[in-house]
Amino acid sequence: MKRLISMVLLLAAYILFSSHELFLKTDSYFISPKTSSELYLYNGTFDKSENNITRDRIQDSRIIGPDFEKFMKEKDYYDKEKSTYLKFKAGSAGTYVAGVLTLPKMIEMDAKAFNDYLEHEGLEDTILKRKQDGSFTHGAREKYSKHVKLLLQVGDKKTEEFKAEFGFPVEFIPVNNPYEASAGDTISFKLLSNGKPLPNHIVHYSTSMPEKDAHENESSTRTDENGVMTMTPTQSGNWYVATIHMVKSQEKGVDYESNWATLTFGVK
Template sequence: MKNRYAAALLMAFTVIIPSSARAHEYWLEPDRFFLRVNENSPVSLFLGQGLRVEESRPFQPAKTTSFQLLSASGNFDLSGSVKEGDAPLFSFSADRQGNYLLSMERNLTYITLSAEKFEEYLREDGMEYVIAERERLGETGKPGKERYTRYIKSLIQVGDRRDRTYARKVGHKLEIVPVENPYSKRIGDTLPLVILFNGRPLAGRTVFVDNRDGVQHMSQSLSSDENGRIDIKLDKKGVWLVRLVFMQRCEKYCEGADWESFWSAFSFGSR
């Protein structure tokens, strides 16, 4: 591969989600999603909420299980090319047209929240099913002991040529995969995506969709259908982020955690 790297549905409901003061989303975002051949764009790992950036996070090898770039030419391991502490993470460029898919997996993190804060978090991220299960187990008043993993992807378009890299499944435990190429869409088109857990469609779960067009922000929530599918109306240009959290009872090697959550985020651009 001759890519060049500088510094190496049926919708159940749609509602507008108010902005949250609690910033906890991670997503990958290049300065520009649409590039010319050999044009450079810094790529950042952002922390924030609803595409409102609170912090640019540095590269942390100890917390990064994998960081790779996928294209029609093959896969490239970025983890050896990015230096610890770098923010932005690196500067991307490619000498061939096509789709380029960035993929990052961060390793397990353990947290404990008070019962009140845990329930607030569950409601905020559409996990009322966990609230119901805690009530069934008699744990409503107990602290929430959780471990979580993040799975983060971002799709970049170089030149005008399209390929099927957008549809690549990277094997994340919780993964968001476009059914059609986001960069074949125009403003006003609908983009279908499928939510997979352990490679199988995840039905009936809340999926959040954020858009940032300059200083304008929009967020909405959808529900995946029986095939794990959602349909997004691409009615705005700018940056798009599709994200969800799925939680289940921790079953083994829990190290004190009662619950295990999986965070998935997929970003792309529209113009």
């Protein structure tokens, strides 16, 4: 029986590892005004989706642009292979931002699986705290939810909508418009937790490269005292910033609560 439970926990950990991040993407981050496009959710890695997102998990989904705000409804979604797609028609020229928030799920792992997962995701602060408080040898029940955003440039006109706050538990807000930057320029993002800057927090960023998973090429940095991180896209292409904010939970039956955030954008 113990062996069966251990196998189940390890299987859960494997599923979490192989489907660890959620990204909101599109084929082209640069489109013309008044044209139709598709956004899609990749649940897995930046380069491969492992499974669809069921509609009952999506709590908030919207797109904001100049004189444009659309709340996505169930009819706007459809599944294709292992990705979830959103139908979208742009309005006038400007910088658009889209976001999707998912409802929490629970997962339980034994100590080794949980610690391996923390190491895999670069959650070194949580590992240190577990060692300090004596919980490193204990399993854990974690409640996690994912919050994803995408920046889209419609036409040539750059507008201020890129700064829109969605009120997600954790989210990235660009400090400067990424579409005013090119490869080699620095771009800054403010990381918010419940609307407040999250200082000294680890953030990862990367882009796809031929025959390589973007996760293999990730770089990491920390936000400063104002919750701001800065990265330099080294090449044109589709980029992301990502983080996980994990804290001890006060909820009965839950050891940790984590909020995952990603933001994707294009670089010319």
